[in-house]
Amino acid sequence: MRTKSLSCIVMAIMVMAGAQPALAVSDDEFKALREQLMLLSERLDELEQSNQALQAENARLQASREEVDVAIAHLDQATEALEEKVEEEAQADAWADRIKLKGDFRFRHEGIEVEGSDERTRQRIRARASIIAEVTDDVEVGLGFASGGDDPVSTNQTLGGGGSTKDIKLDLAYFKWNGLRDTTVIGGKFKNILHRAGKNGLLWDGDWNTEGAGVAWDNGTFFANAIGTYLESDSKKLDTEFSYGAQGGIKHKFENAKLTAGIGYYRIDTKGKGSFFGDDDDFFGNSYDPITNTYLYDYHEMEAFADIGFDLAGRPLSIFFNYVYNQKAPKNDTAYAGGFKYGSASAARSWEFGYVYQDLEADAVYGLLTDSDFGGGGTDARGHILKGGYGIAKNWKASVTYFINEIDISSDDPRDFDRLQLDLNFKY
Numbered sequence: 001m002r003t004k005s006l007s008c009i010v011m012a013i014m015v016m017a018g019a020q021p022a023l024a025v026s027d028d029e030f031k032a033l034r035e036q037l038m039l040l041s042e043r044l045d046e047l048e049q050s051n052q053a054l055q056a057e058n059a060r061l062q063a064s065r066e067e068v069d070v071a072i073a074h075l076d077q078a079t080e081a082l083e084e085k086v087e088e089e090a091q092a093d094a095w096a097d098r099i100k101l102k103g104d105f106r107f108r109h110e111g112i113e114v115e116g117s118d119e120r121t122r123q124r125i126r127a128r129a130s131i132i133a134e135v136t137d138d139v140e141v142g143l144g145f146a147s148g149g150d151d152p153v154s155t156n157q158t159l160g161g162g163g164s165t166k167d168i169k170l171d172l173a174y175f176k177w178n179g180l181r182d183t184t185v186i187g188g189k190f191k192n193i194l195h196r197a198g199k200n201g202l203l204w205d206g207d208w209n210t211e212g213a214g215v216a217w218d219n220g221t222f223f224a225n226a227i228g229t230y231l232e233s234d235s236k237k238l239d240t241e242f243s244y245g246a247q248g249g250i251k252h253k254f255e256n257a258k259l260t261a262g263i264g265y266y267r268i269d270t271k272g273k274g275s276f277f278g279d280d281d282d283f284f285g286n287s288y289d290p291i292t293n294t295y296l297y298d299y300h301e302m303e304a305f306a307d308i309g310f311d312l313a314g315r316p317l318s319i320f321f322n323y324v325y326n327q328k329a330p331k332n333d334t335a336y337a338g339g340f341k342y343g344s345a346s347a348a349r350s351w352e353f354g355y356v357y358q359d360l361e362a363d364a365v366y367g368l369l370t371d372s373d374f375g376g377g378g379t380d381a382r383g384h385i386l387k388g389g390y391g392i393a394k395n396w397k398a399s400v401t402y403f404i405n406e407i408d409i410s411s412d413d414p415r416d417f418d419r420l421q422l423d424l425n426f427k428y
Helices: 004-017 028-096
Strands: 099-114 119-138 139-147 168-180 183-191 209-218 224-233 241-253 257-268 297-310 315-326 334-343 351-360 381-393 396-407 417-428
Touching: 028 099, 028 119, 119 297, 224 381
Parallel strands: none
Antiparallel strands: 099 119, 099 417, 119 139, 139 168, 168 183, 183 209, 209 224, 224 241, 241 257, 257 297, 297 315, 315 334, 334 351, 351 381, 381 396, 396 417
């Protein structure tokens, strides 16, 4: 029964009590009883008002709870959407972290003077780009493209032809595994892993990419590199050739200098085989039989090399020496190169210059893979290389290279060969 009903009943009892004949109680006792009933009625009214207020507050709280429930539901939906977005962005970031793009571009003006020939000038470009993917923590796969044609030691492209479109070729396609301690295993078409003293091209041009497999081991003090490469891998062709080589050495840090030194052996069996690139009579300075158009000798090359680097007057100075001897040639079997580089044009307003002297006899090394610029490419040349560079900005360098060479040195009448290269180099 509600509190208001109780109050009415109490009041009715009081009225009835006042109308009845006097009972066996005194007036004072009856008056006191009546006053108590009045207080009880007032208390019941207060409880009724309090109950109504509580009911109103409960209704308000119920409405607020419903609003909170709706807000929580919206918040849950927003949180789920945010979590999905964060996960998508994390996956995108992870993909971006696993994929890298790098490359370079070079614009070149070149002038060539060969004794007995007309002077030649030309404009050339070289563009290279590579995509490198981290498949797992220890496996890398790379894919690279470059300008130029099929030349294994050059990706230069001469401008002209009425503005014709230029070729883009597959330059890199390899896998690399670093799952063994201090060891890298690589296969496919990849950058040459053999150490080149002074980064000079006495044996291997800097643009030559190995086709086959290789292993590199380096524990910080000692190192060893080995490659197996195909000059021709197709068994349907008569002049199939698999070549191999290895080198090893030591790396030692002194207080103010660093030394890298080692020896190498490379075996390229070409005797009695035809040219592997170019025309049938293209042997790039090596001796050949002009009747059968085949190589006269194999190339079993012994190499010794050393690089030392230190700071001089606050700038880096590197000095190198490289020596090669072909065990299978009866003459013209030796090559050597030595030089230095001072400074580094890797930052804005920085500079560098260098010098190399090289003597490359006709059958000291396999001519197809040696420096494509020195003496016009190939072997049977000697002379000087002067280099300079200036950093215009980070990753942007201007450089000049001047070759002062003699070619056909195994003949009775060597000729002068001069080549000037002016380059703008960009990296990204």
